[in-house]
Each structure stands twice: as structure tokens, then as C-alpha cells.
Amino acid sequence: MIDLAALRADPDFFKQAWAARGVTVDLAGLLQADEGIRLQKHSAEQKKAEQNQASKNIATLAKAGGDVASAKEAARRLGDEAAVIDRDREQAEAALHQQLLVLPNLCLPSVPVGPDASANRVAGEWGTKPTFAFTPKAHWDLGPALGIMDFERATKLSGSGFVVLAGAGARLARALGQWFLDTHVDVHGYTELAVPYLVTAQTMQGTGQLPKFADQLFACKDDPLLLIPTAEVPVTNLHAGEILDAKDLPKRYTALTPCFRREAGAAGLGTRGMTRVHQFDKVEIVWLTRPEHSEADLLTVRGHAESLLQQLGLHYRILELCTGDTGFGSAKTYDLEVWSPGTNGWLEVSSCSTFGDFQARRANLRFRAPGADGKAGKPQFLHTLNGSGLALPRCLIAVLEAYQQADGSVLVPPVLRPYLGGLERIIAR
RNA sequence: GGAGAGGUGGCAGAGCGGUUGAUCGCGUCGGUCUUGAAAACCGAAAGGCCCGAAAGGGUCUCGAGGGUUCGAAUCCCUCCCUCUCCGCCA
Numbered sequence: 001m002i003d004l005a006a007l008r009a010d011p012d013f014f015k016q017a018w019a020a021r022g023v024t025v026d027l028a029g030l031l032q033a034d035e036g037i038r039l040q041k042h043s044a045e046q047k048k049a050e051q052n053q054a055s056k057n058i059a060t061l062a063k064a065g066g067d068v069a070s071a072k073e074a075a076r077r078l079g080d081e082a083a084v085i086d087r088d089r090e091q092a093e094a095a096l097h098q099q100l101l102v103l104p105n106l107c108l109p110s111v112p113v114g115p116d117a118s119a120n121r122v123a124g125e126w127g128t129k130p131t132f133a134f135t136p137k138a139h140w141d142l143g144p145a146l147g148i149m150d151f152e153r154a155t156k157l158s159g160s161g162f163v164v165l166a167g168a169g170a171r172l173a174r175a176l177g178q179w180f181l182d183t184h185v186d187v188h189g190y191t192e193l194a195v196p197y198l199v200t201a202q203t204m205q206g207t208g209q210l211p212k213f214a215d216q217l218f219a220c221k222d223d224p225l226l227l228i229p230t231a232e233v234p235v236t237n238l239h240a241g242e243i244l245d246a247k248d249l250p251k252r253y254t255a256l257t258p259c260f261r262r263e264a265g266a267a268g269l270g271t272r273g274m275t276r277v278h279q280f281d282k283v284e285i286v287w288l289t290r291p292e293h294s295e296a297d298l299l300t301v302r303g304h305a306e307s308l309l310q311q312l313g314l315h316y317r318i319l320e321l322c323t324g325d326t327g328f329g330s331a332k333t334y335d336l337e338v339w340s341p342g343t344n345g346w347l348e349v350s351s352c353s354t355f356g357d358f359q360a361r362r363a364n365l366r367f368r369a370p371g372a373d374g375k376a377g378k379p380q381f382l383h384t385l386n387g388s389g390l391a392l393p394r395c396l397i398a399v400l401e402a403y404q405q406a407d408g409s410v411l412v413p414p415v416l417r418p419y420l421g422g423l424e425r426i427i428a429r
Numbered sequence: 430g431g432a433g434a435g436g437u438g439g440c441a442g443a444g445c446g447g448u449u450g451a452u453c454g455c456g457u458c459g460g461u462c463u464u465g466a467a468a469a470c471c472g473a474a475a476g477g478c479c480c481g482a483a484a485g486g487g488u489c490u491c492g493a494g495g496g497u498u499c500g501a502a503u504c505c506c507u508c509c510c511u512c513u514c515c516g517c518c519a
């Protein structure tokens with residue numbers, strides 16, 4: 001949610017920032033609605049102030065034994081008048097609120113301006129593309145051949161867009177998740193959380209999935225709960241409505257959860273294999289931090305995700321998303337894309353973003369820092385960040401394809417072997 | 430799912446329908462005292478919004494939403510949550 005007071009103060013700034021994202025907003029309409037609401041609020045409050053005063057007078061008058069009938073009538077009228085104005089105002093406010101909820105965040109000045117993904121900037125590259133003395137296979141051939149990946153039976157169970165992992169494949173996926181989590185906790189210093197996978201609509205609104213992206217969420221039939229599309233949702237909302245102490249910031253959490261995504265609009269999911277599925281596991285890292293640190297913290301988050309890819313020995317590149325490709329709530333995003341030799345393309349395995357105070361406003365995430373005078377300062381919105389660290393299926397794909405051998409077997413990256421009981425090579429069986 | 434109890438400020442816990450946005454205590458912060466600390470004493474301290482350059486003024490908030498009333502933390506209704514007991518269950 002954007003700051004309405006800031007919009008009021010400098011509409012042109014917002015207009016330009018939204019234009020950079022390719023969004024046109026009816027600023028005049030917003031400001032007019034805002035102005036009207038504030039006028040209504042003021043006049044209703046004046047009526048209420050008069051009514052409150054009248055009520056006090058009635059109390060003293062009644063104690064003195066006077067006749068209060070006409071005073072009551074006058075007070076009632078004031079109350080009724082205030083109620084009429086309030087009703088109108090509440091309607092206008094709700095309408096304005098709905099408009100604000102679907103407005104995207106502004107990008108930071110450092111974000112490259114551009115219309116779409118073609119304008120994203122490659123901000124770095126690590127490692128080199130592996131070379132093969134044979135033609136490397138794609139994971140959708142490799143996996144089934146090794147007996148560790150079963151698309152047909154998954155379709156039987158759940159329809160298209162699902163996968164069953166078996167044997168060493170299932171264990172390799174689990175190994176990735178465990179190792180990601182352990183690294184974040186033991187090396188990077190995160191606090192691990194195990195969170196609900198079903199959350200309320202309000203929680204979804206806090207991080208920005210609702211109301212705009214309702215068609216991407218799985219919902220329960222008989223309960224008002226929704227399946228999380230990422231751990232970002234429950235983790236970022238963990239402290240919703242709270243005022244945190246500045247000395248407790250930054251809060252740094254990590255969690256491994258399944259992610260459920262309808263991928264509506266991606267006809268047939270658009271891709272073969274398990275690059276895009278309705279359910280996948282992901283380790284997420286989330287920061288709640290002080291506003292002045294958030295842009296620097298974003299690089300730290302990205303670094304934590306990168307270190308995993310480096311230790312896995314996977315070639316990857318860093319994309320700095322342009323204004324037109326930056327997600328709805330994000331102020332700045334880096335994507336990490338890993339090289340997939342089997343498909344000769346890049347796979348997004350991580351997206352690291354700072355949201356500024358956009359989510360904090362929605363979820364009412366605040367902190368209190370000591371003021372200049374040493375006294376407790378006013379509560380203020382904190383900043384939220386998150387990054388995938390990392391998404392499991394595409395890492396699994398990259399590992400299988402990059403570590404495949406001429407005989408169809410796959411070497412296990414050394415860093416994962418302890419999690420696979422020492423297994424060094426996955427062989428068809 | 431059934432029965433009962435309850436939801437008040439960081440915590441604990443009062444609160445006849447009328448200066449109660451809220452007693453007291455603990456904790457927190459500032460100060461006095463002290464070499465320093467503790468103790469003691471003094472003092473400060475909820476949040477949102479509106480008007481205002483500011484000073485200040487106003488309004489709303491005692492789980493949420495409605496209702497009764499001139500006036501609701503206090504009365505009524507609905508919902509949510511917590512606790513205890515029972516049932517079911519990984």
C-alpha cells in the first residue's frame with residue numbers, strides 16, 4: 001500500500017514512478033476522493049464534539065434535578081447528523097481503500113527503467129557453462145530414465161502440473177531443502193520457522209497476494225482459508241499488527257514450505273517437466289528491517305542465496321529487474337537464474353526483493369526507535385525483504401542436468417552427499 | 430463437534446451506564462541519591478485519524494461487528510479467539 005499522505009504531498013513523483021512501471025493511475029480521482037473523505041470526517045467530528053459536550057451537560061443537569069428532555073432531543077439530533085455523514089464517508093473510504101490495494105509499489109530510483117523483461121539488466125554471472133562430450137539430456141528425460149521422477153503417475157493423481165519424485169530423487173530434493181535450511185540457520189544466522197500452509201485472506205492481503213491476485217491462489221471449499229503460494233506470506237505476516245522494538249531488528253527468518261500456485265493463464269503450464277508446477281517446495285528468507293538499511297540488506301539477502309548456488313557448483317547469473325518487470329509489491333528485485341544445460345536456458349531459482357514499507361503498511365508492521373531525546377519515539381513502519389533461498393525443483397533440475405554423465409547417471413554434488421547417506425552417484429535401477 | 434469460563438494498556442489485574450483512555454501492582458524509561466550498582470524517592474509513558482506552520486484542539490479505539498441510550502469497557506445480539514472438561518483423532 002502506498003502512503004496516501006505522500007501521494008497528496010507530491011502527486012507528480014508518484015505519477016512518474018508509476019509511469020516507469022507502465023501503470024496509469026487516476027491520480028486526480030484518488031486525490032479528490034481523499035479530499036472529500038477528509039472534509040466529511042472533519043464535519044462529522046465537529047458534530048460529535050458538540051454531541052459529547054451536550055451529553056456532559058445533560059449529566060450535570062440531571063444531577064441538579066433539571067429537565068433534560070429538550071437537551072436530549074438536541075443531542076440526539078447531533079448524533080443522527082454525524083451518523084449520516086459517517087455512513088457516506090465510510091462508503092467512500094472503502095471504495096478508496098479498494099483502489100489503493102491494487103496500486104503497485106514504486107520502484108527505487110536505482111531500478112533500471114524499461115517496459116518488460118527484455119530490459120532487465122544482467123548484473124553479474126558466476127561460474128561457466130559446463131561442457132559435455134555428449135548431448136546433455138533435459139531433466140524430463142533424465143529423471144524418468146533414472147526412475148526418480150514420474151510425471152505420468154502424478155498426472156493420474158492430481159492432473160497436469162504435478163510431479164512425483166521417487167527414491168534418490170525424493171531424497172535429493174529433501175537433501176537440498178535440509179541443506180539450504182541448515183546453511184541459513186548455522187552459517188547465515190537465521191531463525192527457522194515452521195509455519196501454517198493455510199492462511200486467512202487478511203494475511204494474504206498483508207503481503208499483497210490479495211485482492212489483486214486472487215486467481216492465482218488455491219482456496220478451501222468449506223473454510224475461509226487459502227493455500228500459501230510462498231512462505232513469504234505467513235513469515236512476513238508473523239508480526240503483523242505489532243510494534244517491534246528497534247533493538248530487535250532486523251528480524252531474520254527462514255522457512256521451508258510447499259508453495260501452491262494455480263498458475264492460471266499459463267496454458268498447459270507452458271513448460272515441460274517440473275520447471276513450473278502447482279506445488280513445489282521452497283526455502284524462503286525474510287527480513288524485517290529498519291528503513292535506512294533495507295537497500296543494503298537486499299544485497300545481503302541476495303548473497304545468502306548466491307552462496308548456496310556457488311557451493312552447489314551451479315553456473316548462474318544475476319538479473320536486476322527493470323521497472324516494467326518488477327513484481328507488484330516490490331521496490332527492487334534481483335532474480336538469480338541458474339543454467340540448465342539440458343534445455344540450454346536459464347531457470348529462475350531465486351527472486352530477492354525489498355518491498356520498502358509497502359507490505360508493512362498493509363500488514364501494519366511497525367517498530368519503535370528511541371527518539372533524539374532518549375524518550376520512546378513514535379512507531380513507524382519497518383521495511384520488509386525476502387528472497388528465495390532457494391526454490392527446490394529448479395535446483396533439482398539444474399543439479400541433475402549439470403551433473404549428468406555420459407552413461408545417464410548423475411553425480412551428487414559433494415556438499416549434499418552427507419544428506420544422502422554418502423551417496424555419490426545416482427544410477428538407474 | 431458438545432458443555433462451561435473468559436477476552437481491558439509491555440505483563441498482571443480492577444472497573445455502580447455519566448470528566449474512565451481507563452485504579453493499583455510489576456516491568457520499562459528519565460531523574461535524585463551513590464565511586465558504581467542495588468534499594469529508596471520523584472517523574473514519564475497506548476495507538477490510529479482529522480484540523481493546524483506550530484502551539485494546540487477534536488475524534489475514534491477496552492477481541493471484531495452490530496444494537497439500545499443524550500451518553501457504553503460497563504446492557505443486548507452475532508461472530509472470532511483463548512482456557513477447562515467431554516467426544517473424535519495423526
